[in-house]
Amino acid sequence: PEPEPEPEPEPEPEPDPEPEPVETAVKSVQDEAAAVAEQPASTPEDSKKGWFARLRQGLAKTSASFGEGVAxxxxxxxxxxxDLFEELETQLLMSDVGVEATTExxxxxxxxVRRKExxxxxxxFKALQDELEELLQPVEQPLQLVGQAPQVILVVGVNGAGKTTTIGKLASRLQKEGKKVMLAxxxxxxxxAVEQLQVWGERNNIxxxxxxxxxxxxxxxxxAVEAARARGVDVLIADTAGRLHNKDNLMEELKKVQRVMSRLDESAPHEVLLVLDAGTGQNAINQTRQxxxxxxxxxxxxxxxxxxxxxGVIFALAKQFDxxxxxxxVGEGIDDLRPFVARDFVRALFSSREG
Known part of the structure; x- marks a missing residue:
């Protein structure tokens, strides 16, 4: 009889980052929150031009390996x-685009090419860029908070992905749009984590x-949901744990949070935002699935x-999960957290070739 094929090994989970001492973590977030509180809101004119330059700069490492590698x-x-197609396929796979997206x-x-187009x-090369943009187009959907207040955003993700910083920047962004925000x-x-969030709140009067x-x-x-309702808050952003003793415990905890919320408001949470560190590459796929x-x-x-x-993992995420x-x-500044625009992203990836 044929020998049994070896089962494929499970992908290794990302090691959890070493916990920072509380004082260090809070001190770094104090500095960051202070900088955010002092930053003026950018005007639409300088914003569009300035953002593309920042996006280009922020994607420089991916552009150097992926964009220039392909070019x-x-x-x-x-x-x-x-040969060209084989090399292209290899380059896309090496750039974290993933098997499904690369194959398509x-x-x-x-x-x-067969149709002589x-x-x-x-x-x-131009057609490749169009295909990449087309792949990302369906996931280009900005956050829309409509409906009865408070709108509740549940923020999930593993420790080290940047949840607390994302919450702080998002809160500041919504506040500048004239919304009354609360954090949980x-x-x-x-x-x-609790102290970091409190620092963000103090610095931004949230x-x-x-x-x-x-x-x-x-x-x-x-x-927090009760308090948000009582105080006439527009948006409540809730942080959650990123690590318990094991993965199953964490997922059960998140399900419980969702159940408890829906007792007060059947439609809550109105948005479940998963924060992913792009640097984890293909591990971001496993996290998204879980x-x-x-x-x-x-x-x-x-x-x-x-x-x-x-x-390049953004292409794999778009293809697999939609x-x-x-x-x-793409950076530490308040304006470096931006709504995703597929065309800008692909242009920035290949912009070094255009000069």
Whole structure:
């Protein structure tokens, strides 16, 4: 008889970042929150131009490995042949685009060549960029908070993904849009998390509902929903734990938070935002799958794009899950958390070639 095939090993989970001492974590968030509170809101004119320059700069590492890596395949090549497609496929896979998305892109481009739509490698390179943009277009859906107040945003994600910073920046953004915002410190398992959120709140004059470390997360968030209703708050943003003793416990905890919320408001939470660190690459796929199974994620925030060459994972996420990408983070400034725009993202990836 044939020997049994070896089962594929499970992907290794990302190691949890070492916990920062509370004082260090709070000090760093104090500095960041202070900077955010002092930043003026940018005007629409300088914002559009300035944002693309920042996006380009923020995607420099991904652009250097992915954008330039792909562009190099086409340099000095006139003929489109099987070798070019093979090299392109390899480059896309190495750039964290994922098997599904890569297969679809290469197949569609191959068909276009067969139909004689693409005459040379330059036309193929342009078509590739169009395909990448088309892949991201369906997930370009900005956050819409409509309906009866308070609108509740539940923010989930593993420790180290940038949840607290994202909450602070999002709160500041909504506040500048004229909304009355409140925060709920639902990550009660990490001493620094509650204090970090309180610092963000103080610096930006945003109320924070919190209890002691180790308190029941669902009860903190229940209190916060009640308080938000009583105080006429427009948007409540609730933080959650990013690590318990094991993954199942964490997912059960999040389900409980969702159940408890819906007792006060059947439609809550109105948005479940999953914060992902782009630097985890393909591990972001596993995280999205796990959180989505537990709490039905309605939007993604892809952070820390400026610190990684693995930004190509956004294509894999778009293809596999079709979950809207609400925001991307390409730096530490308040304006570096921005609504995701597919065309700008792809242009920035390949912009070094255009100069």
């Amino acid at each position: 190099t395949l086409f340099l000095g090549r006139k003929v489109i042949d099987d 892109i290469v197949e569609r481009l191959t068909q276009r 693409l005459a040379d490698s330059e036309a193929l 410190a639902g990550d009660t398992f990490r001493a620094a 109320p924070v509902i919190a209890q002691h470390t180790g308190a029941d997360s669902a009860s903190v968030i229940y209190d 959180f989505n199974e537990a709490v039905a994620v309605t939007g993604l925030v892809l952070t820390k794009l400026d610190g990684t060459a693995k930004g 979950i809207p990408v609400r925001f991307i983070g």
